[in-house]
Amino acid sequence: GAVVxxxxxxxxxxxGTSVKIECRSLDFQATTMFWYRQFPKQSLMLMAxxxxxxxxxxxxxxxxxxxxxxxxSLTLSTLTVTSAHPEDSSFYICSARADVGPxxxxxxxxxxxxxxx
Amino acid sequence: AQKITQTQxxxxxxxxxAVTLDCTYDTSDPSYGxxxxxxxxxxxxxxxxxxxxxxxxxxxxxxxxxNFQKARKSANLVISASQLGDSAMYFCAxxxxxxxxxxxxxxxxxxxxxx
Numbered sequence: 001g002a003v004v005x006x007x008x009x010x011x012x013x014x015x016g017t018s019v020k021i022e023c024r025s026l027d028f029q030a031t032t033m034f035w036y037r038q039f040p041k042q043s044l045m046l047m048a049x050x051x052x053x054x055x056x057x058x059x060x061x062x063x064x065x066x067x068x069x070x071x072x073s074l075t076l077s078t079l080t081v082t083s084a085h086p087e088d089s090s091f092y093i094c095s096a097r098a099d100v101g102p103x104x105x106x107x108x109x110x111x112x113x114x115x116x117x
Numbered sequence: 118a119q120k121i122t123q124t125q126x127x128x129x130x131x132x133x134x135a136v137t138l139d140c141t142y143d144t145s146d147p148s149y150g151x152x153x154x155x156x157x158x159x160x161x162x163x164x165x166x167x168x169x170x171x172x173x174x175x176x177x178x179x180x181x182x183x184n185f186q187k188a189r190k191s192a193n194l195v196i197s198a199s200q201l202g203d204s205a206m207y208f209c210a211x212x213x214x215x216x217x218x219x220x221x222x223x224x225x226x227x228x229x230x231x232x
Binding site: 034042043044046049091093095102103105106107108109110111113 | 148149150152154159160161162163164167169208210212214218219220221222223224225
């Protein structure tokens with residue numbers, strides 16, 4: 001149980017285009033999902049908290065207009081990288097909690113490796 | 118502020134031996150949860166084990182155990198009988214109950230199991 005599916009796993013796009021990444025909770029409902037970014041050989045950096053039916057909460061320094069998050073249902077959150085540039089190339093990974101308890105672990109998708117040329 | 122520190126950027130262990138990965142934390146929350154994740158080269162984050170701050174016993178999950186020393190604010194991961202497939206990055210994480218309830222991660226330890 002507690003499976004999070006993320007798609008696509010890899011994407012290469014040209015500079016200036018937009019890319020949408022989907023994150024789905026397959027066997028549980030997730031009112032909250034978290035989007036992380038990971039640079040090579042570094043830790044996970046929280047970008048934003050996605051809340052079903054309301055606006056996402058972005059971390060300091062993360063551009064809201066660059067990284068659009070939509071959490072339209074209890075099982076789907078999307079991250080759209082708008083007008084992507086080479087510096088947006090990174091590994092993006094989403095996560096969600098299957099249980100409502102305060103200490104339930106995060107379950108992660110397999111991540112999306114974005115390369116902007 | 119909450120903080121997770123992993124001081125070992127890389128570790129080597131011989132196959133079938135045990136290895137301890139260090140994690141220290143800092144928080145002012147009265148209760149919190151501590152987690153360990155494994156990230157193979159393929160990139161996915163795999164949940165390994167969890168320890169609650171009020172748990173009296175150290176958590177165990179198969180070959181994984183968590184050496185929780187609350188007074189020292191440490192939550193070290195012990196992997197017994199290491200296998201080649203254990204080679205990966207390992208991240209320690211924490212979630213408190215105050216503020217924004219965020220999960221914060223350490224910088225990770227890269228473990229290499231030698232045949």
